[in-house]
Amino acid sequence: xxxxxxxxxxxxxxxxxxxxxxxxxxxxxxxxxxxxxxxxxxxxxxxxxxxxxxxxxxxxxxxxxxxxxxxxxxxxxxxxxxxxxxxxxxxxxxxxxxxxxxxxxxxxxxxxxxxxxxxxxxxxxxxxxxxxxxxxxxxxxxxxxxxxxxxxxxxxxxxxxxxxxxxxxxxxxxxxxxxxxxxxxxxxxxxxxxxxxxxxxxxxxxxxxxxxxxxxxxxxxxxxxxxxxxxxxxxxxxxxxxxxxxxxxxxxxxxxxxxxxxxxxxxxxxxxxxxxxxxxxxxxxxxxxxxxxxxxxxxxxxxxxxxxxxxxxxxxxxxxxxxxxxxxxxxxxxxxxxxxxxxxxxxxxxxxxxxxxxxxxxxxxxxxxxxxxxxxxxxxxxxxxxxxxxxxxxxxxxxxxxxxxxxxxxxxxxxxxxxxxxxxxxxxxxxxxxxxxxxxxxxxxxxxxxxxxxxxxxxxxxxxxxxxxxxxxxxxxxxxxxxxxxxxxxxxxxxxxxxxxxxxxxxxxxxxxxxxxxxxxxxxxxxxxxxxxxxxxxxxxxxxxxxxxxxxxxxxxxxxxxxxxxxxxxxxxxxxxxxxxxxxxxxxxxxxxxxxxxx
Numbered sequence: 001x002x003x004x005x006x007x008x009x010x011x012x013x014x015x016x017x018x019x020x021x022x023x024x025x026x027x028x029x030x031x032x033x034x035x036x037x038x039x040x041x042x043x044x045x046x047x048x049x050x051x052x053x054x055x056x057x058x059x060x061x062x063x064x065x066x067x068x069x070x071x072x073x074x075x076x077x078x079x080x081x082x083x084x085x086x087x088x089x090x091x092x093x094x095x096x097x098x099x100x101x102x103x104x105x106x107x108x109x110x111x112x113x114x115x116x117x118x119x120x121x122x123x124x125x126x127x128x129x130x131x132x133x134x135x136x137x138x139x140x141x142x143x144x145x146x147x148x149x150x151x152x153x154x155x156x157x158x159x160x161x162x163x164x165x166x167x168x169x170x171x172x173x174x175x176x177x178x179x180x181x182x183x184x185x186x187x188x189x190x191x192x193x194x195x196x197x198x199x200x201x202x203x204x205x206x207x208x209x210x211x212x213x214x215x216x217x218x219x220x221x222x223x224x225x226x227x228x229x230x231x232x233x234x235x236x237x238x239x240x241x242x243x244x245x246x247x248x249x250x251x252x253x254x255x256x257x258x259x260x261x262x263x264x265x266x267x268x269x270x271x272x273x274x275x276x277x278x279x280x281x282x283x284x285x286x287x288x289x290x291x292x293x294x295x296x297x298x299x300x301x302x303x304x305x306x307x308x309x310x311x312x313x314x315x316x317x318x319x320x321x322x323x324x325x326x327x328x329x330x331x332x333x334x335x336x337x338x339x340x341x342x343x344x345x346x347x348x349x350x351x352x353x354x355x356x357x358x359x360x361x362x363x364x365x366x367x368x369x370x371x372x373x374x375x376x377x378x379x380x381x382x383x384x385x386x387x388x389x390x391x392x393x394x395x396x397x398x399x400x401x402x403x404x405x406x407x408x409x410x411x412x413x414x415x416x417x418x419x420x421x422x423x424x425x426x427x428x429x430x431x432x433x434x435x436x437x438x439x440x441x442x443x444x445x446x447x448x449x450x451x452x453x454x455x456x457x458x459x460x461x462x463x464x465x466x467x468x469x470x471x472x473x474x475x476x477x478x479x480x481x482x483x484x485x486x487x488x489x490x491x492x493x494x495x496x497x498x499x500x501x502x503x504x505x506x507x508x509x510x511x512x513x514x515x516x517x518x519x520x521x522x523x524x525x526x527x528x529x530x531x532x533x534x535x536x537x538x539x540x541x542x543x544x545x546x547x548x549x550x551x552x553x554x555x556x557x558x559x560x561x562x563x564x565x566x567x568x569x570x571x572x573x574x575x576x577x578x579x580x581x582x583x584x585x586x587x588x589x590x591x592x593x594x595x596x597x598x599x
Contacts, residue, residue: 033060034102045072048085049094049119056098064101067124086122093119100128108135110144114151121155133160140167142174146183153188166588169197169284170362176209182216186227189213193234198284198362198586203239206283208248210235211256225255232263236283240264279335285362285584286310289530289537291571292330292339293320294578296552297597300324304337304359305594306585309532312569315591321357321366329381330579331388333409336360337583338369338388343377352377352396358409361585370412373405380429384436384456389417391438391454392424400425400443406456418459421452428476430483432509437464439485439507440471447472447490451507465512471501475529477536479560483507484517486536489525500525500543504536504558521565522554528580534560537568540575552576573597 022028036042036057043055061068071084086094093115100106106128108116113132120128136148137160145164152161168175169192175181184192189210199206210231219227237245237260245264249257279285288306291314295301302320307313320328320339328342340356354372359365372390379393388407395401400423405414420438427441427448436454440447447470454461467485474488488501502523506515520538527541536558552575555568572594 030102030104033057037102044082046083047094047098048083049089050091052091052094053083054094054098056101060101065123065125067122086119089119089122090115093117097123097125097128101125106131108132110139117151117155129155129157133157136160137163140164142171142178143180145171145175146180146188149188150185165191165195166197168192169195169199172199172209173201173205176212181209181213184213186217186219190227190230190234193231196284196587198588199281200362202281203236203283204241204244204248206281207235207237207240207245207260211248211252214256221255225259228256228259229263232259235263236267237264238267239282279584280362282584284587285335286587287532287582288585289532289539290317290337290581290583290585291528291539291575292337292579292581293326293328294528294540294575295326296573296575300326306583306591308585308587314572314594315589316594317361317585317591318359318364318366322355325353326577327377328579329376329379329390329393330581331381331383332581332583333383333386333388335362335584337581338381340369340381340388340390341372341376341379341393352394356407361583364586364589369407369409370414372407373414373416374401374403376401378425380427380438382429382431382436384431384454385434387456389436389454389456390414391429391436392420392427392441394425399423400441404454417456418454418461421461421463422450424448424450426472428471428474428485428488430476430478432478432483433481435509437476437483437507437509439476440467440474440488442472445491465507465514468503468505468514468516469501473525474501477529477531479531479534479536481509483509484531484536486520486529486538487524487527487541498525517560518558518563518565520556520558522556524554526576526578528575528578530580530582532582536560537580539580540571540578542576 040055043057045056045058047054047056058072062072092112096106096112096116097119106116108131113135116128117132120132136151140148145168149161149164152164193210214224214228245260249260286308288308290304290306292304293302302322302324304317304319305314306317323344325342325344329340331338337359338356341354343350343352352375354375356369356371358367358369374395376390376393376395380391382389382391389404391404392401402420402423404417404419406417407414423443424441427438429436429438436456438452438454440449442448449467449470451464451466452461453464470490471485471488472490475486477484477486484504484506486504489498490501492499500523502520503516504518504520506517522543524538524541524543528539530537538556540552542552553570553573555570557566557568573596
């Protein structure tokens with residue numbers, strides 16, 4: 001060994017290594033290439049776009065583009081050329097693209113995005129293609145949505161096309177009234193009609209605007225008949241009253257009238273019954289069971305989840321925009337969910353409030369509404385003749401109350417109506433055939449067996465045949481021409497213990513009589529109970545007063561037609577003191593599943 005060499009590794013000692021990685025190296029490398037290009041050093045290829053020359057480094061282009069990598073490394077003619085002509089790429093797009101390649105920065109505008117997208121698609125620079133797609137999504141409006149749809153089709157941007165079609169559906173009325181409407185390509189209109197996205201108008205209006213587009217399009221007769229037939233297959237004519245169809249097509253030409261009538265008759269034979277008329281349009285919507293609020297092992301929650309029966313999965317929908325609360329009133333009017341009143345804890349005190357909120361599943365947004373004239377919790381909120389009616393409940397400092405009030409959603413105002421014949425809380429209520437029925441409940445500590453009916457036309461209450469057994473904290477459901485009450489409890493007079501009522505009872509309004517229908521296999525209190533498609537769902541709740549003697553994830557399903565019970569897929573978490581309703585939820589939502597709570 002030479003004298004000036006140092007021996008750094010001792011005999012028999014392990015060799016220690018140290019890895020070094022410079023976080024600034026990638027930026028320094030990119031900056032170095034950019035400086036070389038700016039100074040014209042080591043450039044080895046010239047790209048020609050629209051007759052304009054752009055000098056670059058093959059290694060840089062190949063490192064970020066599969067197109068250039070194949071061109072320069074495979075046995076292609078261009079690999080031996082120093083000048084490459086790019087046909088179909090604009091000079092403006094190529095200039096911006098090279099700036100991005102050497103700086104990682106790109107300033108997109110509506111004026112340049114199509115040039116950049118065209119160039120990036122041509123040379124397969126996928127991050128730039130994605131950036132252009134995201135930018136176009138952010139700029140969507142009525143004036144440019146048709147152009148963006150055309151761009152998405154030209155460059156096969158399926159994700160962007162889906163977003164544009166969804167935007168058009170949700171703004172269909174506004175689009176149809178704009179000058180841009182007649183610019184829709186027939187294939188684009190067909191895609192709108194065939195898509196599974198909610199629209200903002202009734203199906204009658206969908207038919208009307210489709211026929212109007214056909215009149216504006218000036219298609220040759222053979223093409224017009226073909227497209228008319230194709231469009232009509234995508235319109236849910238079975239949801240439109242026949243008299244409305246007749247009135248709409250009376251001024252159309254003979255061929256169009258014949259096609260509409262034939263398709264309407266065909267659909268009437270094949271289609272399932274239409275959604276309730278109160279829903280603006282069932283297009284792109286699926287009727288779902290919705291769980292609102294309640295308690296779990298983690299405590300009180302404002303979370304709202306939903307189950308589309310076809311999927312079998314509970315998913316997150318939204319949350320009540322209020323501090324965590326319970327014992328509120330819930331109702332569904334025109335497919336909007338109303339959550340009103342309730343109570344919350346503050347400094348170990350229960351606070352009852354009068355405030356309410358309205359949630360639109362189609363728009364996925366909440367809105368506030370006028371507060372009730374009186375704060376209340378443990379009351380019933382009901383729909384009657386396009387209004388909401390708040391019945392009884394508990395008010396601050398007064399215990400159970402009999403007062404009732406009605407909400408006008410158009411005027412956003414509450415007004416007092418006739419009070420219940422007596423105070424009641426934790427009762428059940430439902431609307432049927434022009435009347436509001438209220439059953440059972442509590443007056444102080446006494447479970448009631450009363451059945452009362454409110455006539456909102458005359459603003460008066462009457463007393464009907466009593467329940468077969470007293471019940472509090474139960475649910476009333478309307479199914480066909482009958483009312484069914486499920487769940488609930490009463491106190492044993494001799495022991496003072498709570499007894500769970502284990503039957504489903506049926507009330508016949510025409511006979512003012514009760515009958516026992518079925519026995520619940522897993523009786524529970526504080527359960528969520530709802531009906532869907534002739535089935536009664538009992539979800540969660542307590543089996544007894546003992547805090548952990550629960551069946552809080554069990555779902556029992558009673559089929560009225562077969563008079564049989566089945567056990568449904570359990571809710572993913574323990575839940576109680578929640579409410580359940582049915583809502584039409586957009587089918588296209590991709591919400592996170594509800595996962596079991598960690599233990």
